[in-house]
Amino acid sequence: MLVAVHQRAHAKSGEGWRSEERELRRFSLLSPSTLFSSFHSIYIIPLTGMTPFGRDQVGLLYGGSNVAHKWPRTVQIEHFWRWALWERERLVSLTALDYGEFVSAGLILSKPQIFINARTEMSGRVVVELLDAMGEPVGGHRFEDSDPIIGNHTRAVLTWRGSDNLADQVGKKIYLGFRMFRAKLFSLASGA
Helix, strand or coil, rough: CCCEEEEEEEEEEECCEEEEEEEEEEEEEEEEHHHHCCCCCEEEECCCCEEEECCEEEEEEEECCCCCCCCCCCCCEEEEEEEEEEECCCEEEECEEEEEEEEEEEEEEECCCCEEEHHHHHHEEEEEEEEEEEECCCCCCCHHHEEEEEEEEEEEEEEECEEECCCCHHCCCCEEEEEEEEEEEEEEEEEE
């Protein structure tokens, strides 16, 4: 999709300033994976903050040129503007291409449920173990008790043997151990 953008340009003629309408550039939409591979650029800067694109995406307008900032201009300068697009709430992920595991930083549980924003491949899954302040597994909340998260979920509740109630852990420091198989984890949060 291309969006035409017009700018009013001012130029000095022999008789004074005049104004004319002209097409400035065309913006092209890029995915983050092609952000730096689709052109040969030396200088790139963000031009806006994150901007909503409908209900499912956010974007960042960025620009640049083929010449470094404040570098001698020995070649014809070419400027460009592009959009980098991401899925909403999914700017960065921790990714297990095959298998990976980690333990979260300690957190004080404020509400009796924990949600994750994750996506797995068809054969992937995420399982989670609840650890106490000493890093020891909490009974009934071990990896073998965890109900796997499978599929594409922006707010999947963590459960162990069908139960999501962590009321006995509210106000306590906990850690979460993650085992991920062909999965991406974008975020986690506590809630009710």
